[in-house]
Amino acid sequence: MKPVSSGTKPDVVSAGWALASLSLSMLLASLGTSIANVGLPTLVQAFGASFQQVQWVVLAYLLAMTALIVSVGRLGDLLGRRRLLLVGILLFTLASMLCAVAPTLGMLIGARALQGVGAAIMMALALALVGETVSKARTGSAMGLLGTMSAIGTALGPSLGGGLITGFGWQALFLACVPLGGLTWVLAYRYLPAAGQARALERGAFDPLGTLLLALTLLAYGLAMTLGRGHFGLLNAGLLLAALMAAGLFVWVEARVAAPLIRLALFRDAALSGSLAMSALVSTVMMAMLVVGPFYLAHGLGLETFAVGLAMSLGPCVTALSGVPAGRIADRLGVRPMIIAGLGAMVLGCLMLALLPASLGIGGYLAPIVVITLGYATFQTANNTAVMSEVGAEQRGVISGLLNLSRNLGLITGAALMGALFAAVTGDLSTASAEAVGSGMGFTFALAAGLVVMALSVALASQLRGRQAVDSTV
Template structure:
């Protein structure tokens, strides 16, 4: 049964403020983004408690986080394509329902491996939610307001990431580890109700309905991405034969995937899409800056605790500065992209990140907390300015039949950037530290490691700026920005 407002949910004329149904539709998309990011971050704080509850080792209990990450990374493109074929609204509703059900199964888990399996299901629901919220923006708001909508989603993603550890600590203290997952159930039901009631029903073109889902391509892509994800995450302290073998599997699967895509009439990812320079530059820039942002999460705690000698409570507060800046800047950044255009704001964001990583690569310990907070705030502000503009630049020109798969590719580029940043920039940081471990590293060692890591991050961010500067904005986006700025 269609919602009563389905046919009137999409605005027909430009307006300064969206109608009430559109606002509630955006609320459902924002809550979906919040739940997906909260699901990733809230469980991390509970790993020690879960290890004790299930009498498991760290190597075993880390699969609670890894299963969620693997499900998202391996399936995020496929669910985007499936949304293009089956209908994005319908699949998003199914994803929210699956995420909510899986959250309840996590809370009821009688064993660790039951919990891991439920987390994988939860990750599948999160993959659907992360991908289709981006894709559905184009069906919910006008192109001239795409930046604002992307900014809202970026804000809620940052809020979920920042809220997870602190909220998780409160839930564990007050109600036990089960509450980490039960909290998602009422939020999931509310999101499902809002999405069912207010998301517009957009009929699919007949041509889209005749396309078939690429099962073999999905299997090969999932195998390749899964192998790459495991290669970048297992054995964090060393890179051995297992990691090399997994990378080999990823390369072989990727090569077979390309061959299969070339031969199909209805491929999972039409390879011709990669001739589109704005798309490729947006994906590349997204991956590069995600790698740098992961380095801030990876290196920051060691610098604060070892070099500056801060206690854990203060370290946690300082680490919350970055997500808070991203949360506060997300919506204004989206509005600036609508007003001034996506290309200027993308370049401004990357230039700000260049300044921030330069500060991080040279900051002396004598500047203390204030110096670190300033550098992180500048870096995160740049990321907050870049992300909505980049997402809008990638998504706005995409035709309706490819919006889901492009949204999946956009999320995938960010996830692969996070994974690669953790592995590659983590290795750069470790190269400066003593070979017998971080526990015996001196403050000078950690400072030198951070400087070298962010010197590499500075190079990556500058490369992202050059890629974006060399790419022209599609004319449709220019016209949308010009119309908005004249109002």
């Protein structure tokens, strides 16, 4: 099989299969994030380990992906995005096999970290390759499809993982990714365009010191936010201080090297900086739903575990169903109105969760969730389209990495800070009353509404600057 030649424009069929390979890459990366969580209790018994030890099966994947996602995006810009994506898919697939045959917990955690490296490559370069796969007029639809596949992976993980463990044991959690990874690799090799690789190889050198400092910064921050399970102690403070120091050194180095990993001048672009800030704020709010939701459903509304799982799957399902339509609307109406509309819907949904009484029951929870997730799908698709449709070809990898990084940092921050806020207001969750849990949720989502209002302010300011720029040219 041969890839599409660099001198020809892919036909509609080839472009469709190429987009399918990018969509499957996003599905695999998100499935790898969510499918392992359901297996943690089984792994505790299988390896005779504590929950604190077993949770590193999840953390190793998330931290590796977060720490390297910008660096692999830059490597894709230099070495060729198609080439590196093929390496990432292969790495993810091989790591999945290693996870399944791991004889010890330590080896399983190491294989999961390797799997996270592959996931970082797939997430960063799938977005970056959209511009080489579809026309600019269809970018929104393509971004919506990638968002849909990511949501499907997130929603499918717990239910698929539960069935696999019941029928085949915990090893099946990872073996299930192997045939899907093989299919993704074949489609990517056959249909992704190879154009641009020769030019990319001639560009500046990679920045190893900047790469190391950024990885240390993100790793220290991720550990500071996740260790201790909500209890922020001296170790967390030390790690956070180390992250700040490494970040300062990173900025100092990037301002002085000839070929920086991230050109600091990029952040002078108000539109790009605003998009990254909005992505981080919105992701913080979305993680609050995943952290607070199960406790409210179980302890506030008294639902059984199965019913809690069904209720929690509604959000990802709504995101999956609305991603592609949101992308098509963004292609027709423009991205800026869609960003504002999506954020406005999220503010409304958060206020509904904060103010609606528990007497409304499950309906009073699910209706705001639908509003929030519809708004999120609309915002995320339009925001990604706004960034990736304007960036130059030579920077697509690193900008895609920054977009994914802002999302991951928001998720990590949301899990730590929003979860801690909910626990502080609610009190001891093992003994808290339904009223206390409801109050904790209300307070948490009142703050969440404030965070989305901040993002909405950034979007409105960006739109105002755009209008002023147009007026000045008339």
